Amino acid sequence: MLDKTGIAKRIAKxxxxxYYVNLGIGIPTLVANYIPQGFDVVLQSxxxxxxxxxxxxxxEEDADLINAGKQTITTLPGSSFFDxxxxxxxxxxxxxxxxxxxxxxxxxxxxxxxxxxxxxxxKGMGGAMDLVASAKNIIxxxxxxxxxxxxKLLPKCSLPLTGVGCxxxxxxxxxxxxxxxxxxxxxxxxxxxxxxxxxxxxxGRLIIEGDIPEMHLD
Amino acid sequence: MLDKTGIAKRIAKxxxxxYYVNLGIGIPTLVANYIPQGFDVVLQSxxxxxxxxxxxxxxEEDADLINAGKQTITTLPGSSFFDxxxxxxxxxxxxxxxxxxxxxxxxxxxxxxxxxxxxxxxKGMGGAMDLVASAKNIIxxxxxxxxxxxxKLLPKCSLPLTGVGCxxxxxxxxxxxxxxxxxxxxxxxxxxxxxxxxxxxxxGRLIIEGDIPEMHLD
Amino acid sequence: xxxxxxxxxxxxxxxxxxxxxxxxxxxxxxxxxxxxxxxVKKGVxxxxxxxxxxxxxxxxxxxxxxxxxxxxxxxxYVGENAEFERQLLSxxxxxxxxxxxxxxxxxxxxxxxxxxxxxxxGVGTEVAIGKEVRNFNGKDYLMEYAFDADFAIVKAWKGDPxxxxxxxxxxxxxxxxxxxAGKITIAEVxxxxxxxxxxxxxxxxxxxYVHRIFKGVNYEKRIEQRxxxxx
Amino acid sequence: xxxxxxxxxxxxxxxxxxxxxxxxxxxxxxxxxxxxxxxVKKGVxxxxxxxxxxxxxxxxxxxxxxxxxxxxxxxxYVGENAEFERQLLSxxxxxxxxxxxxxxxxxxxxxxxxxxxxxxxGVGTEVAIGKEVRNFNGKDYLMEYAFDADFAIVKAWKGDPxxxxxxxxxxxxxxxxxxxAGKITIAEVxxxxxxxxxxxxxxxxxxxYVHRIFKGVNYEKRIEQRxxxxx
Numbered sequence: 001m002l003d004k005t006g007i008a009k010r011i012a013k014x015x016x017x018x019y020y021v022n023l024g025i026g027i028p029t030l031v032a033n034y035i036p037q038g039f040d041v042v043l044q045s046x047x048x049x050x051x052x053x054x055x056x057x058x059x060e061e062d063a064d065l066i067n068a069g070k071q072t073i074t075t076l077p078g079s080s081f082f083d084x085x086x087x088x089x090x091x092x093x094x095x096x097x098x099x100x101x102x103x104x105x106x107x108x109x110x111x112x113x114x115x116x117x118x119x120x121x122x123k124g125m126g127g128a129m130d131l132v133a134s135a136k137n138i139i140x141x142x143x144x145x146x147x148x149x150x151x152k153l154l155p156k157c158s159l160p161l162t163g164v165g166c167x168x169x170x171x172x173x174x175x176x177x178x179x180x181x182x183x184x185x186x187x188x189x190x191x192x193x194x195x196x197x198x199x200x201x202x203x204g205r206l207i208i209e210g211d212i213p214e215m216h217l218d
Numbered sequence: 219m220l221d222k223t224g225i226a227k228r229i230a231k232x233x234x235x236x237y238y239v240n241l242g243i244g245i246p247t248l249v250a251n252y253i254p255q256g257f258d259v260v261l262q263s264x265x266x267x268x269x270x271x272x273x274x275x276x277x278e279e280d281a282d283l284i285n286a287g288k289q290t291i292t293t294l295p296g297s298s299f300f301d302x303x304x305x306x307x308x309x310x311x312x313x314x315x316x317x318x319x320x321x322x323x324x325x326x327x328x329x330x331x332x333x334x335x336x337x338x339x340x341k342g343m344g345g346a347m348d349l350v351a352s353a354k355n356i357i358x359x360x361x362x363x364x365x366x367x368x369x370k371l372l373p374k375c376s377l378p379l380t381g382v383g384c385x386x387x388x389x390x391x392x393x394x395x396x397x398x399x400x401x402x403x404x405x406x407x408x409x410x411x412x413x414x415x416x417x418x419x420x421x422g423r424l425i426i427e428g429d430i431p432e433m434h435l436d
Numbered sequence: 437x438x439x440x441x442x443x444x445x446x447x448x449x450x451x452x453x454x455x456x457x458x459x460x461x462x463x464x465x466x467x468x469x470x471x472x473x474x475x476v477k478k479g480v481x482x483x484x485x486x487x488x489x490x491x492x493x494x495x496x497x498x499x500x501x502x503x504x505x506x507x508x509x510x511x512x513y514v515g516e517n518a519e520f521e522r523q524l525l526s527x528x529x530x531x532x533x534x535x536x537x538x539x540x541x542x543x544x545x546x547x548x549x550x551x552x553x554x555x556x557x558g559v560g561t562e563v564a565i566g567k568e569v570r571n572f573n574g575k576d577y578l579m580e581y582a583f584d585a586d587f588a589i590v591k592a593w594k595g596d597p598x599x600x601x602x603x604x605x606x607x608x609x610x611x612x613x614x615x616x617a618g619k620i621t622i623a624e625v626x627x628x629x630x631x632x633x634x635x636x637x638x639x640x641x642x643x644x645y646v647h648r649i650f651k652g653v654n655y656e657k658r659i660e661q662r663x664x665x666x667x
Numbered sequence: 668x669x670x671x672x673x674x675x676x677x678x679x680x681x682x683x684x685x686x687x688x689x690x691x692x693x694x695x696x697x698x699x700x701x702x703x704x705x706x707v708k709k710g711v712x713x714x715x716x717x718x719x720x721x722x723x724x725x726x727x728x729x730x731x732x733x734x735x736x737x738x739x740x741x742x743x744y745v746g747e748n749a750e751f752e753r754q755l756l757s758x759x760x761x762x763x764x765x766x767x768x769x770x771x772x773x774x775x776x777x778x779x780x781x782x783x784x785x786x787x788x789g790v791g792t793e794v795a796i797g798k799e800v801r802n803f804n805g806k807d808y809l810m811e812y813a814f815d816a817d818f819a820i821v822k823a824w825k826g827d828p829x830x831x832x833x834x835x836x837x838x839x840x841x842x843x844x845x846x847x848a849g850k851i852t853i854a855e856v857x858x859x860x861x862x863x864x865x866x867x868x869x870x871x872x873x874x875x876y877v878h879r880i881f882k883g884v885n886y887e888k889r890i891e892q893r894x895x896x897x898x
Contacts, residue, residue, distance in 0.1 A: 018668065020875050040668050042829070042875070046536065047462045048606050050873050051829075055665040063465065063657035064593075064607040070463040070516075071663035077863030078668065078829035080870040081605055083612040083640070084462070084488075085544040085779070088537025092555065092780020093847070095875045111560075121525070122533065123515030129563060130537030133556035134780060164560030236437065238644050258437050260598070260644070264767065265693045266837045268642050269598075273896040281696065281888035282824075282838040288694040288747075289894035295632025296437065296598035298639040299836055301843040301871070302693070302719075303548070303775040306768025310549020310786065311616070313644045329791075339756065340764065341746030347794060348768030351787035352549060382791030541779070548772070551803035554782055572782035572812075581803075604868060637835060638869050 002173045002190045007141050009034045009217050010188075011100055011171050014139055015041055022046060022091065022131060024101030025069040027141040031100055042078070044096055046087050046127045051079030068127065088127065092134040099135035101128060103142045103167070105157040108183035108204030110167040112140065113159035125162060132163030144172035144201045151203040153177070153184055174198050176215060182207055188215035220391045220408045225359050227252045227435045228406075229318055229389050232357055233259055240264060240309065240349060242319030243287040245359040249318055260296070262314055264305050264345045269297030286345065306345065310352045317353035319346060321360045321385075323375040326401035326422030328385040330358065331377035343380060350381030362390035362419045369421040371395070371402055392416050394433060400425055406433035437598045439649050440628065444474035447622045447648045451475065451587055454482040454507070458543065458614040459497060460590040462488050463516070463660045466607030467496050468591040470624045470652040476503055486510040486585055488539060488610050490520050495658050504528065512536035516660065535563060538580050540613055545582035547616020547645065552581050588618025591652070592641070595625035596632075599646025600639045608640065615641045624652040668829045670880050671859065675705035678853045678879045682711055682818055685738070689774065689845040690718040690728060691821040694747070694891045697838030698727050699822040701855045701883040707734055717741040717816055719770060719841050721751050726889050735759070743767035747891065766794060769811050771844055776813035778847020778876065783812050819849025822883070823872070826856035827863075830877025831870045839871065846872045855883040 002010065004027050012034035015021055022044045023029050032052075035041050043052040045067040052067055053074035061072040090096060105113040112132055115125040132138055145151055153170065170177045175198045176188040183205025186198060189212050199206060220228065222245050230252035233239055240262045241247050250270075253259050261270040263285040270285060271292035279290040308314060323331040330350055333343040350356055363369055371388065388395045393416045394406040401423025404416060407430050417424060441447045448471055451457070461467030475483075476499050483506050490509050491498035500506050501519050508530040514520055523529035534542075535557040545553045554577035558564050568579040590611040593604035601623055603611055615621050623641075628651040672678045679702055682688070692698030706714075707730050714737050721740050722729035731737050732750050739761040745751055754760035765773075766788040776784045785808035789795050799810040821842040824835035832854055834842055846852050854872075859882040 042668060044875070045606070047465075048609050049867075050875055051867070055663045057667045058664045061659060061662055061664060062605065063659050064605040066463065066465050066606055066659075066661070068462075070465070070660040072659060072661065073663075075605075075867055077861070078827060078831065078874065079867040080829075080831050080865075080873040081603075081608055081867050082870075082873055083603075083608050084536065084540035084610050085613050086873075088540055089779030089847070090873070090875055091537060092557075093778055094780065121521050124511060124513035124533045125535050125563075126513040127536035129535035129561065130555070130557040133559060161561045260437060262644070263837070265696075266840050267636075268644055269636070273894045275898045276895040279890060279893055279895060280836065281890050282836040284694065284696050284837055284890075284892070286693075288696070288891040290890060290892065291894075293636055293836075295630070296596060296600065296643065297636040298598075298600050298634075298642040299636050299834075299839055300639075300642055301834075301839050302767065302771035302841050303844050304642075306771055307548030307550075307616070308642070308644050309768060310788075311547055312549065339752050342742060342744035342764045343766055343794075344744040345767035347766035347792065348786070348788040351790060379792045541781075549786075550772075551785055551806075551808060553784070555780075575782075577782060602868070608868075637833070637839075 001193060004030060006217060007171050007173060010176060010215055011139055011141055015098060019097040020044055020095060022096050022099045026102045028100040028102060029069065046091065048082050048084060048087050049079065051076045088130050091130055094134060094136045096135060098137045098139065099131050100139045100141060101131065103140045105152050105154055105159050106140055106167050106170055107154050107157045110165045110179040111157050112162050112167050113157040114162050116160045128162050132166045138167050139169045139171065140167050141171055144174045151201055153202045153204045155204045174201055180207065186212050188213055190215060219411055222248060224435060225389050225391060228394065228433055229357055229359055233316065237315040238262055238313060240314050240317045244320045246318040246320060247287060264309065266300050266302060266305050267297065269294045306348050309348055312352060312354045314353060316355045316357065317349045318357045318359060319349065321358045323370050323372055323377050324358055324385050324388055325372050325375045328383045328397040329375050330380050330385050331375040332380050334378045346380050350384045356385050357387045357389065358385050359389055362392040369419055371420045371422045373422045392419055398425065404430050406431055408433060437643060439599045439647060440597050441648050441650045443650055444470040444624065447471065447650050448474050448478060451480055453480055455586045456484040458585040458588040458617060459485055459487040460609065460611035460614045462606065462609035464491065464496050464658050466591050466609050466611055468589045468624050469655055471589045471622060472496065472499055475505065476500055481505050482507045484508040484510065488512050488536060490514045490517050492516050492660065493519050508532065510534060512539050540610060542580055542583050543613035543617040546584040547613060550582060552579050554579055584617045584619060586619055588614040588621040590615045590621065590623050592623055592625045594627045594629060594634060595623055595649050596629050596634050598631055599623060599643030599649050600634055601641035601646065602634060602638060603640050612641050616645045620647045621645055623649045625649060626652060626655060668874060670830045670878060671828050672879050672881045674881055675701035675855060678702065678881050679705050679709060684711055685713040686817045687715040689816040689819040689848060690716055691840065691842035691845045693719050693837065693840035695723065695727050695889050697822050697840050697842055699820045699855050700886055702820045702853060703727060703730055706736065707731055712736050713738045715739040715741065719743050719767060721745045721748050723747050723891065724750050741765060743770050771841060773811055773814050774844035774848040777815040778844060781813060783810050785810055815848045815850060817850055819845040819852045821846045821852065821854050823854055823856045825858045825860060825865060826854055826880050827860050827865050829862055830854060830874030830880050831865055832872035832877065833865060833869060834871050843872050847876045851878045852876055853878065854880045856880060857883060857886060
């Protein structure tokens with residue numbers, strides 16, 4: 001079973017040279033730590049920055065320089081700042097190659113719910129609806145089951161949707177799955193996890209073809 | 219009767235303190251020369267400049283710094299450059315207070331034709347259609363009659379339109395007229411010009427109420 | 437052009453009860469601190485505030501929530517504010533949540549004189565309820581209307597008397613679009629320089645969009661999530 | 668990111684016959700001189716060129732007209748070019764005239780992922796023929812579609828290997844919007860500087876929109892209307 005770091009490490013392997021990537025809050029933010037140094041990848045922060053660098057050293061924080069999670073960050077050589085309209089412009093026009101974000105539920109046709117739980121205070125969708133509606137490649141980082149032990153990979157989302165038919169891949173503590181027209185296609189098992197365990201934790205349609213390899217994380 | 223300079227001088231009196239003004243090619247360009255020094259007016263050039271200054275001194279021309287008529291120009295303190303989309307954005311959102319442009323024909327409901335003559339090579343509308351569709355105040359600078367002696371102030375334009383119901387005021391070599399719901403309302407006569415001469419040169423509905431004063435220039 | 441006013445009190449003096457305001461900023465980054473303080477002091481009530489976030493309990497728009505000056509918030513995310521939650525749950529406060537890109541683009545549309553825009557954000561979700569859906573090239577889009585405000589209040593780094601503005605780093609965020617969308621736009625700046633001091637190639641908001649400008653004072657620039665790495 | 672290519676020939680080498688190109692510039696100001704020369708040298712034919720103007724007889728896009736490489740021009744104004752007029756009247760060349768603001772905004776719409784925009788420009792004129800007219804708040808607007816191009820070719824003042832661009836003065840004009848609208852965007856720059864040399868606050872076109880960049884040579888920067896005052 002993967003911990004959060006493991007999920008982030010596995011997702012980092014999906015990031016290709018030359019990609020512009022938007023990382024959501026939570027596990028997706030950790031992915032940045034596992035992209036190899038010198039790998040030509042540019043991180044976009046939707047509040048108006050291309051070329052997000054690491055957190056600043058203590059004492060070097062700049063209140064004018066934050067990411068979409070409101071954390072203090074730094075820039076890198078080649079960075080650029082722009083306004084929110086242009087930021088979502090580049091998202092909508094699919095210039096961002098890969099979006100990685102968390103989810104509460106994903107359905108086997110790629111619908112995603114990650115912004116609202118009926119009965120709980122609704123904080124808002126932020127930029128998530130824009131991102132999922134526009135990104136050409138969306139990977140979801142999440143736990144396979146919720147705290148009550150219920151599957152979050154469903155035939156149909158029960159929570160209000162953030163976007164429709166948009167998720168391409170899911171990485172959980174148990175597995176890597178593609179979202180296909182026929183449902184979740186199991187690609188890899190987490191170390192020590194059996195196909196049976198994944199089956200039991202997945203409520204949506206699950207496609208298992210041939211031997212499912214265990215994932216490599218170096 | 220006014221010459222081109224006279225028309226420009228008379229129009230300059232319509233320019234109020236604090237105005238952002240777009241000047242078209244030809245007579246409108248001359249208007250800039252008669253706006254009093256130190257008068258708080260900013261000229262917009264739709265190719266991407268606010269704060270257009272005078273022509274440069276010989277030897278100080280800059281190929282990167284032109285107006286919409288492709289003439290070399292200068293900037294003034296407080297100038298800003300922007301792209302064509304923002305330029306027409308500020309035009310469409312009515313941030314430009316006054317637009318002055320030439321015309322081939324104006325109808326008594328404020329339609330304007332100034333871009334195309336059937337049978338002649340069509341050079342294009344440039345920014346004129348955007349300007350006339352969006353400006354809150356449009357003044358036309360033109361000759362009252364064409365070279366064949368025919369009125370250019372018509373009941374209906376005969377040439378293809380540039381914009382509909384948009385012209386607010388016309389200054390010609392003969393007169394100053396407002397465009398009202400009832401037609402052209404004669405406001406002022408050019409020096410030495412009689413109401414009768416203006417009547418004879420105007421084909422569209424012409425409203426003459428009371429004494430029509432002769433205009434004052436400076 | 438000289439659009440300079442003395443201070444925030446002067447800049448906001450004609451903002452009346454029940455006005456609609458846009459306030460720039462993302463989280464607490466790039467917010468018009470001086471004008472918020474002045475609005476609290478003035479005590480104007482029943483405000484509709486369009487701003488990406490609602491501040492925190494004791495800073496930013498949160499200060500106007502404490503004094504019950506806000507009737508309605510139009511935002512994309514309002515999660516950092518306990519008083520906000522209390523007022524929302526008690527029905528004292530209305531909230532309208534809008535996807536962040538839609539919010540930004542609707543402001544920009546106003547400044548660009550475009551009455552409506554199309555965006556795919558929210559298609560198939562409850563955000564789409566009651567909205568026109570239109571298909572272009574096989575993809576569905578929502579039609580969203582431009583919006584403007586009685587007053588747009590923005591914060592920039594540098595400005596000049598013409599109202600030309602330059603923002604700094606990610607404090608730019610919503611400020612340029614909101615500056616374009618105000619019937620009256622008020623800009624507070626950290627540095628107010630003479631006309632001609634700003635490079636005309638570097639101006640983010642041309643002065644034509646700005647009606648009043650003043651030099652702000654005592655910027656706190658609070659950091660919401662101070663996050664550092666070990667050296 | 669390193670998007671640097673050696674020169675214009677390298678940058679345009681995969682542009683094929685019948686491609687649609689956007690070319691930045693207003694008149695002869697801010698045009699991609701090096702790429703135009705390379706396109707003439709390569710001899711690629713049947714091009715559709717989207718550019719505000721068509722150059723003059725012996726410079727700018729006019730050079731590509733002389734060699735009969737252009738099948739269609741999409742412009743707002745094409746008046747400075749006798750060869751253009753000859754080809755147009757003889758039927759060798761097609762032309763589509765678009766209001767200047769509409770042209771700029773349709774490019775921007777593409778870069779902003781908006782499939783269509785509304786503009787009042789052309790309402791009630793022959794430009795409106797066949798187009799959808801829609802009333803918002805009592806005013807009529809035309810719906811105009813975003814357009815993109817196989818290649819957008821722009822000219823900037825400074826650039827870096829990431830493709831970040833800074834334009835100079837009114838040579839900015841259509842270049843930023845076209846840079847956003849190319850399936851492949853090629854930028855030629857007067858100065859190519861290392862990543863990190865450009866101030867991130869001052870970048871007009873973020874590198875994400877640019878695919879190839881090179882340092883141009885021998886800029887002529889011809890002036891169309893040299894107009895001076897007496898000293």
